[in-house]
Amino acid sequence: MSTRxxxxxxPCAVANSLDVVGDKWSLLVVRDLLHGKHTYxxxxxxxxxxxxxxxxxxxxxxxxxxxxxxxxxxERPIRYSYTLTQKGKDLGGVLLAFVRWGKQHIPxxxxxxxxxxxxxxMASAKNSRHTPG
Amino acid sequence: MSTRxxxxxxPCAVANSLDVVGDKWSLLVVRDLLHGKHTYxxxxxxxxxxxxxxxxxxxxxxxxxxxxxxxxxxERPIRYSYTLTQKGKDLGGVLLAFVRWGKQHIPxxxxxxxxxxxxxxMASAKNSRHTPG
DNA sequence: GGTAGACACTTGCAAAACGCAAGTCACTGG
DNA sequence: CCAGTGACTTGCGTTTTGCAAGTGTCTACC
Numbered sequence: 001m002s003t004r005x006x007x008x009x010x011p012c013a014v015a016n017s018l019d020v021v022g023d024k025w026s027l028l029v030v031r032d033l034l035h036g037k038h039t040y041x042x043x044x045x046x047x048x049x050x051x052x053x054x055x056x057x058x059x060x061x062x063x064x065x066x067x068x069x070x071x072x073x074x075e076r077p078i079r080y081s082y083t084l085t086q087k088g089k090d091l092g093g094v095l096l097a098f099v100r101w102g103k104q105h106i107p108x109x110x111x112x113x114x115x116x117x118x119x120x121x122m123a124s125a126k127n128s129r130h131t132p133g
Numbered sequence: 134m135s136t137r138x139x140x141x142x143x144p145c146a147v148a149n150s151l152d153v154v155g156d157k158w159s160l161l162v163v164r165d166l167l168h169g170k171h172t173y174x175x176x177x178x179x180x181x182x183x184x185x186x187x188x189x190x191x192x193x194x195x196x197x198x199x200x201x202x203x204x205x206x207x208e209r210p211i212r213y214s215y216t217l218t219q220k221g222k223d224l225g226g227v228l229l230a231f232v233r234w235g236k237q238h239i240p241x242x243x244x245x246x247x248x249x250x251x252x253x254x255m256a257s258a259k260n261s262r263h264t265p266g
Numbered sequence: 267g268g269t270a271g272a273c274a275c276t277t278g279c280a281a282a283a284c285g286c287a288a289g290t291c292a293c294t295g296g
Numbered sequence: 297c298c299a300g301t302g303a304c305t306t307g308c309g310t311t312t313t314g315c316a317a318g319t320g321t322c323t324a325c326c
Contacts, residue, residue, distance in 0.1 A: 010180040013235030013242040014164050014228055020239070024155045024313090031147050040274050047143040051314050056275060066238075077321040079274070087238045095147055097230035102146030105199075105220045106153070109146035156283090173303050184285050189304055210292040212303070 020065050021091065025050055025058050027098070030084065030091050033068065038081045067091070153198050154224065158183055158191050160231070163217065163224050166201065171214045200224070 008016055021027050028050065032043050044055055059082060062068045067088040073081040084091075099111045141149055154160050161183065165176050177188055192215060195201045200221040206214040217224075232244045 008239075008241055009182075011241060011243050012161075012164075012181070013232045013239065013244050015161060015181050016239045016242045017231040017235040018157050018160060022155070022157045022160070024151050027151060027155070028145075028148055031145075041272085044274090048145070048148050049142075051316095052275070053277080053315090054313065057312095074322095077273075090234055090237060094227065094230040094234055097227040098150040099146045101223055101227055102150040104223060106141075106146065106149045108141055108144060109149045110144050111146055158284095174301090177303090184287095185304070186286090186306080187284070190283095207302095210294095210302080 017094075021062075021067070021094075025054055026062060027091070027095060029055070029058050029062065030067065030088060031095055033082060033084050033088065034092055034095065038083055039073075040080070040082070043082070062088070150227075153200070154195075154227075158187055159195060160224065160228060162188070162191050162195065163200065163221060164228055166215060166217050166221065167225055167228065171216055173213070173215070176215070195221070 009019070010016075021030070028046065028048055029043060032046055037043055037046075040055065040059070043059075044050060044052055050058075059068065059070070063070055063082075065087075066085055068082050068084055070080045070082055073079055102109045103111055142152070143149075154163070161179065161181055162176060165179055170176055170179075173188065173192070176192075177183060177185055183191075192201065192203070196203055196215075198220075199218055201215050201217055203213045203215055206212055235242045236244055
């Protein structure tokens, strides 16, 4: 399902990355996945309150972008588990950059995710509160 | 300008960063500004072709978010020059993370910005004026 | 075996954002 | 006076978002 399906609107890596994950929700889903969540219900329960139709749509998009994979973990009422591919895990660097910027420039924010993903610089985000999100 | 003017939908730095620059165009504007562009016309001429109403809106949003500042460079037909604040320049780290990810995972993309600044040097991207992206 | 949940989604709209084209305003140059 | 440029603004149709409610399949309890 991927034989030259992409016309790039420009060769810029930033522009094309944003075409894939440049919306308000995709990276939050990746963040939660990186955090160890892996079911639809866990993802839907994040404190930002993603609408369920958006979540379903983002999961489809992220899957077809090769960022996550969907594997059944229960058969008869079919239930899927979502996990990051390497491509998805590599977004940890982007998440970390956002965490750093947000912590530095938006008062009241803390690092709740991505800290141990690709850089140990802020692995101390665990001693704080740990309500999911 | 930082006395709890906004209700954060969650304390997560990623979520709040995305509320500010989590759309398809804002970071491209920042990229161009980092690249040395600074007038409306230069920004509108980027290869991704941002619609002018979107550009005008993003410039307002980025200004009220403290990411850019607008200073007049011509008086009688008033013309403004847009430049990044430190907060805006610090988004270079995010851009760089996107460049890395895009180059690694999206075939056909190249780093047209932020790449030659390598790792930590983004913050010093002032007026180097490389080839426009 | 009937009712009550939970989980993983879908579906139906209304509201907002986006994107294209065209228009405006203040000048400059001929 | 008329064409043109730079910096926006306005109109309007399309797309995406967001809220609520609904569906289907099971498990739990009585």
